[in-house]
Amino acid sequence: MKYVQVYALFLVSVCYSSCGQNQTNVPQDKIKATRANYSESQLKEADTTKVPMSMVRNVKQARNGDILIASYLGVFRYDGTSFTNLTSKIVSPRFSSFWDVLEDQKGNLWFGTRDSGVYRFDGKSFQHFTTKDGLSSNTAIHIYEDRAGNIWFGASRYDGKSFRNFTTKDGFPSNSICLLLEDKTGKLWFGAPLENMFVYDGKTFTVLKNKDGKAFNNVWSIIEDRKGSIWFGDVNGLWRYDGSTFTHVSQRGAYAIIEDKKGNIWTTGEVNPKAWALSRYDAKSLYDKTPTVTEIKSGGRMGFLGILEAKDGSIWYGSGNGVHRFDGKIFTDFRNKEGQE
Template sequence: MKHLYTCSLLLLSLLFTRCAQNQTGAQQDDTHKQQDAKPQLKENSAGALAVRLAATAKVPVSMVRHIKQARNGDILVASFLGVLRYDGKSFTNLTSTVIPPRFSSFWDVLEDRKGHLWFGTRDSGIYRYDGKSFQHFTIKNGLGSNTVIHIYEDRAGKIWFGGNLYDGISFRHLTTKDGFPSNQIRLLLEDKTGKRWFGAQLENMFVYDGKNYTVLKNKDGKPFNNVWSIIEDKKGSIWFGDFDGLWRYDGKTFTNVSKRGAYAIIQDKKGNIWTTGPVNPRGGEAWALSRYDAKTLYNKTPTVTEMRRGRTMAFLGMLEANDGSIWYGSGTGVHRYDGKTFTDFRSKEGLE
């Protein structure tokens, strides 16, 4: 059993990190150097096909890790082959002028309260776009790493890029030397009470209450490990997923709501909880888009509907748009569910 668990952890680690290698040492800190490097994709590989498609495609055609909504309602899609904006009619690649698709590797996107767009990459640092021009930030500007796979703006307007904190003037790289329990922190949520919830790949989840950092544990004394997504629901309860599935914390008790994994979690306007992730977090290749019924969320066994099922990493980042539609990313692009119909934009453009 121990061997099976170890193998499962290794499998999940490979799944989550195969597109984010060399996080600390061998990253490029100069985009031009990266552009001059010889591509590593084989001509007949899926990656090479996506690169060729990206040159002419009018939709996202590669892995989409995160999706956000701009203040004007546009959909922002962080695709490995570029960050794209959807205005309700068509997509526009916002990053093709700074990194050609064959060299890009975008993971996350955020519009801050000033209206600036931030783009996080796998190995090229951070880009900021003010609507006219780009600024590029790397380890030369104070980043601890050029790998930036998660972006979050807190209530004070400070922006977190994994373990890098930007105060509007400069970057500060936070580590265990600053009191953090992990060197791979990601601020995933600042709740209504001001507590900050941190998760990290294959690391323990912890919370900061303004004074102390606490590694959280379940009733068996076991830390929650490999937490990628956290939300606060309308009642103030915290939802997150780890190797044991989906959890809910009401301020006193941790409840294992489901054995389904949760790479991404959102709560829609009707109160339903949606998740993407592995059907079996400890092993297996099936991933699903799941919906937990709002009326049964606090039942012992909430009613869950599997909306879609696919192969490994078939469903990733998620968003409920202003019109109530559910958007989610996958290994091949972006999809939308309007309550009746699923739209695969890549197939819609005749690319499948």
């Protein structure tokens, strides 16, 4: 559909890239980029508020239950009562531009930025990694930890000591990659803006294609469900792969995908040129020819981004103007003093 293609191009226009030293200085190009997105009043407010007030790309949960929020104006932690800006001491909110956050197996927190590399926080101090330290790019919009404990930032893999950067010289079909998933069989699934999705089985790189012979392009989100099927979103909407057959599930955009505790599939993404939505695909009908989908909530462009099911079953999602929670009945907008949307 045309609107899904426009959606993909819009995402690419926002950031086209592949998904240490102790430093607190911020590159000047970052300052210019961030300032262009927000008014002076918004930036001043960001310096004082303890609530995410800007675009939230990703929401994750720490092992202790805290909610971790990567926003353009800082990385926040919500402990169930209040928010804390974890990055305010290393960079002013008005100069930050964070896209992703992850807690690794050792308990370290990693923060990925749009154009200033990555930060690691061990609970006491920060370490800043950039291209000077071996990172392939200072753009780190996606962070992933594989089973071996390696941390991936786009085309860079960090083993705890050094970075290994992968390119076409290593056999990769593209230099612009993001490791999106390591499935139960150990296969690695890669995708990137404007690139074809491919899989690495330890020996061979395979660019996957649908029954029409077309590769899946611009894959940003992918999960493996409890049955072992792979769900992902590309320029044509939501797909499912059962190991042998690709099924086009929906033309709804799938910027982000999760499977909840009940087996339902949730997505965020564009549903028409002017609206994005939070959608839920019913667990009992997932493998039907036409799964039952419920549009939980819709809104303007970029209104629904990264998504998380918290331990208490609530659904958290980022948007173009903050972070939100849905407890099954009530939507909470944390920018609103009253809370309820």
